[in-house]
Amino acid sequence: MFPGFEPLLLTVKLAGLTTLILLVIGTPVAWWLANTRCKAKPVIEAVVALPIVLPPTVLGFYLLLILSPQSVFGSWWFELTGQTLTFSFSGLVIASVIYSFPFVVQPIHNAFESVGRDMMEAAYTLGAKPVDAFFTVAVPLAKRGFITGAVLGFAHTLGEFGVVLMVGGNIPGETRVVSIAIYDHVESLEYSQAHVLAGILLVFAFAAMLLMYVLNHRLKVKL
Amino acid sequence: MSSDCLIKLQRDDFSMDVKFTIPEKGVLGIFGDSGSGKTTLLRCLAGLEQDVQGHIEVNGEVWLDKNINLSTQQRNIAYVFQEGRLFPHMTVEKNLQYGASRCSAKSSGVDRDHLFDLLNITHLLKRYPHQLSGGEKQRVAIGRALLKKPQMLLLDEPLASLDKKRKQEILPYLEILHDELRVPMLYVSHDFDEMLRFCDYMLVMDQGLSRFSGDLHDALVSPESSLSTVENAAVVLEGSVSKQEKDFDISTVHTVNGNQFQIPGLMPIGKKVRLIVFASDVSVTNVKATESSILNIIEGRVAAVLDKKDGRVLVRINCKQDMLLSLISIKSFQLLQLAVDKKIYIQVKAVVTRGN
Numbered sequence: 001m002f003p004g005f006e007p008l009l010l011t012v013k014l015a016g017l018t019t020l021i022l023l024v025i026g027t028p029v030a031w032w033l034a035n036t037r038c039k040a041k042p043v044i045e046a047v048v049a050l051p052i053v054l055p056p057t058v059l060g061f062y063l064l065l066i067l068s069p070q071s072v073f074g075s076w077w078f079e080l081t082g083q084t085l086t087f088s089f090s091g092l093v094i095a096s097v098i099y100s101f102p103f104v105v106q107p108i109h110n111a112f113e114s115v116g117r118d119m120m121e122a123a124y125t126l127g128a129k130p131v132d133a134f135f136t137v138a139v140p141l142a143k144r145g146f147i148t149g150a151v152l153g154f155a156h157t158l159g160e161f162g163v164v165l166m167v168g169g170n171i172p173g174e175t176r177v178v179s180i181a182i183y184d185h186v187e188s189l190e191y192s193q194a195h196v197l198a199g200i201l202l203v204f205a206f207a208a209m210l211l212m213y214v215l216n217h218r219l220k221v222k223l
Numbered sequence: 224m225s226s227d228c229l230i231k232l233q234r235d236d237f238s239m240d241v242k243f244t245i246p247e248k249g250v251l252g253i254f255g256d257s258g259s260g261k262t263t264l265l266r267c268l269a270g271l272e273q274d275v276q277g278h279i280e281v282n283g284e285v286w287l288d289k290n291i292n293l294s295t296q297q298r299n300i301a302y303v304f305q306e307g308r309l310f311p312h313m314t315v316e317k318n319l320q321y322g323a324s325r326c327s328a329k330s331s332g333v334d335r336d337h338l339f340d341l342l343n344i345t346h347l348l349k350r351y352p353h354q355l356s357g358g359e360k361q362r363v364a365i366g367r368a369l370l371k372k373p374q375m376l377l378l379d380e381p382l383a384s385l386d387k388k389r390k391q392e393i394l395p396y397l398e399i400l401h402d403e404l405r406v407p408m409l410y411v412s413h414d415f416d417e418m419l420r421f422c423d424y425m426l427v428m429d430q431g432l433s434r435f436s437g438d439l440h441d442a443l444v445s446p447e448s449s450l451s452t453v454e455n456a457a458v459v460l461e462g463s464v465s466k467q468e469k470d471f472d473i474s475t476v477h478t479v480n481g482n483q484f485q486i487p488g489l490m491p492i493g494k495k496v497r498l499i500v501f502a503s504d505v506s507v508t509n510v511k512a513t514e515s516s517i518l519n520i521i522e523g524r525v526a527a528v529l530d531k532k533d534g535r536v537l538v539r540i541n542c543k544q545d546m547l548l549s550l551i552s553i554k555s556f557q558l559l560q561l562a563v564d565k566k567i568y569i570q571v572k573a574v575v576t577r578g579n
Contacts, residue, residue, distance in 0.1 A: 125368075136321075
């Protein structure tokens, strides 16, 4: 295979894995945010939204500290797996999960809020237990939020650059994602390679957005 | 077995303290102005409100007490919300199955096909809620609730979101249910007419407190219930059809206490009917009019004066133990020299019937 495609595969693997993890851990967070009456809710919301406004280098800098083998988390991980988190694919996944967190949680949170308590109450009066009602009523009614969250999370991870550079570096096959590869090609004045990768990313990003809007339109639940 | 409830709730802007009994069968109307706590009471009973105190015991099973608070799922109720709350992502059929497939009772309780026929929803099964009219939605919501085979059916103003025409479309179905259901219904409404048509018992609420709790007939003629006012007054009499006159297209109804009412239209003999007589349709005379267009003239005695306002007076009249109400002007009251225990005749101009 054309070696230039290696970063592409790595990127898709990273974005896919990140999106999957985010759907699993982001959904309970979104549900909690949509239903809690806890006074600390705005604080949690602000923390969740932080990666949107924080410069990737700032986020990357702190992640570098947290993931390094000298830190509590990093050394614990090293003991557990024998690998360091910095400059590794695993570290990149953790960083991406944090970096793309709000892009997945917020659409799902909004969708859960628009489902509201009413439908859940109706399900409870019909004998459905909370988990049952969640999967049979809340999730199907919030499916547009899930699609938006998944597409945004995936697409946002695709375009990651600053954070990757800070915590992952530029190791081919391990942490060298498309955006880094493009940067390298341009630095070395290899415009044709840069063109190919940039073009693919552009088409891909457009396709993802198009898919999201088409699905959102199709899946609109009529009330 | 009847069920006893004591429900206490303390909120920043609202408090509730209501004690009442849910009958074994029949409809308990929960009546009151908006903000009186009717819906909240129903929600407390369903376990949908937090921090409720008191005691709820249904058919010997404790739902709420000091250390007990069953969840909504554990209370075998069914709830029909004002807006129906059908699941928009499911077909009517899936909606109907939702509760049925989650209830533990054997399927013998409710005959599915019979219920669908009763509610006239069989032809809607494949549709989605957004393809239904308001009345159809409510009929499906009622069907969905009943298929769960609840011990108790809670209806929260199921007609309030419907216009007059749709209301008329769904009223007959509720009346049939009233007669066929073996479980009690709690019916929240602020509509006096609906109460007269469906309810057998009344709980009148006012600012989170119970004003009156008891039999509908008593509620309508007792001053404490605040249902017998100059603005709003009617009585309900239970009877059965005793005679038909085909030539005149008219039927005679005998009340339980032996009074007779002639009502236009032919009804089958022996049919049980509920008569609703509005106070404004009842006039009073001292002597029995012999030549009058009014057919229903009944002897009675003035029992009490209930309310006076704007030149009119509401009088309670005892006719062989049937209590009727008459709304007349204070001037006529004086001219006729009416007083408690005076023998009089009442003329009933119109009677609304509801077939049982």
